[in-house]
Amino acid sequence: MNLDLREQRLLPISIFFQIKSDNLINIVEILKKVCYNSLCLTVHTYIEGSRFGTMALRRVVMFGEDTLRKTSRKVEVFDDKLWVLLDDMQQTMDQFGGVGLASPQVGILRRVIVVEDSDTEKRVELVNPVITKEVGQQREVEGCLSSPGEWGYVKRPERISLTASNRYGKEFQLDAKGVFAITICHEIDHLNGKLFTDLADEMVEDEEELEKAKRSRNRKCKRKKKRR
Numbered sequence: 216m217n218l219d220l221r222e223q224r225l226l227p228i229s230i231f232f233q234i235k236s237d238n239l240i241n242i243v244e245i246l247k248k249v250c251y252n253s254l255c256l257t258v259h260t261y262i263e264g265s266r267f268g269t270m271a272l273r274r275v276v277m278f279g280e281d282t283l284r285k286t287s288r289k290v291e292v293f294d295d296k297l298w299v300l301l302d303d304m305q306q307t308m309d310q311f312g313g314v315g316l317a318s319p320q321v322g323i324l325r326r327v328i329v330v331e332d333s334d335t336e337k338r339v340e341l342v343n344p345v346i347t348k349e350v351g352q353q354r355e356v357e358g359c360l361s362s363p364g365e366w367g368y369v370k371r372p373e374r375i376s377l378t379a380s381n382r383y384g385k386e387f388q389l390d391a392k393g394v395f396a397i398t399i400c401h402e403i404d405h406l407n408g409k410l411f412t413d414l415a416d417e418m419v420e421d422e423e424e425l426e427k428a429k430r431s432r433n434r435k436c437k438r439k440k441k442r443r
């Protein structure tokens with residue numbers, strides 16, 4: 216889900232290193248600066264054949280691509296592949312200023328989402344999330360990292376309860392309300408091939424109206440970080 220987005224189309228690039236060097240991190244940092252703002256960069260770093268560290272900004276899958284219409288599979292194995300996926304999703308969110316990301320948006324059809332709690336600004340990783348309770352209704356404007364520039368009003372429950380696992384497979388329960396609940400519902404929809412535009416009862420194109428809608432939605436957040 217997108218609350219703060221540079222509206223641009225991205226050129227995906229992957230760079231693979233096989234370097235025996237203590238300066239590897241420096242090289243990655245230089246690349247990060249050079250490529251920032253202009254490219255979607257994935258850098259896999261290997262030393263002597265093993266994955267050493269990663270600065271992995273994954274390409275964000277866009278509306279219109281088949282992947283976003285598929286149903287994601289449950290995670291059964293909580294291994295390093297999952298941890299790398301979660302780390303990469305976190306970094307991709309950082310790069311594009313999103314408050315939520317579902318793994319199909321980076322091309323992986325697994326039931327994995329990362330969301331930011333709008334009240335605490337803390338990130339939560341949810342593996343195999345299942346909503347167990349929905350209460351009330353709210354209608355706010357939503358956007359998506361996979362569809363820059365599109366915004367629409369969607370009705371969502373005001374409060375939800377859910378169960379999920381963390382990255383190590385430990386199950387937990389979570390209650391969410393307001394914008395946090397919206398973000399979780401939006402991302403879980405991605406796991407079922409559903410997009411916010413399927414649910415939107417009104418798209419918002421007028422710039423002034425959009426700003427007003429975002430201000431109204433952001434008033435629900437306890438922490439008033441600058442959100443678009």
Ligand SMILES: [Zn+2]
Nearest residue numbers: 216359360361
């Ligand atoms: Zn989305």
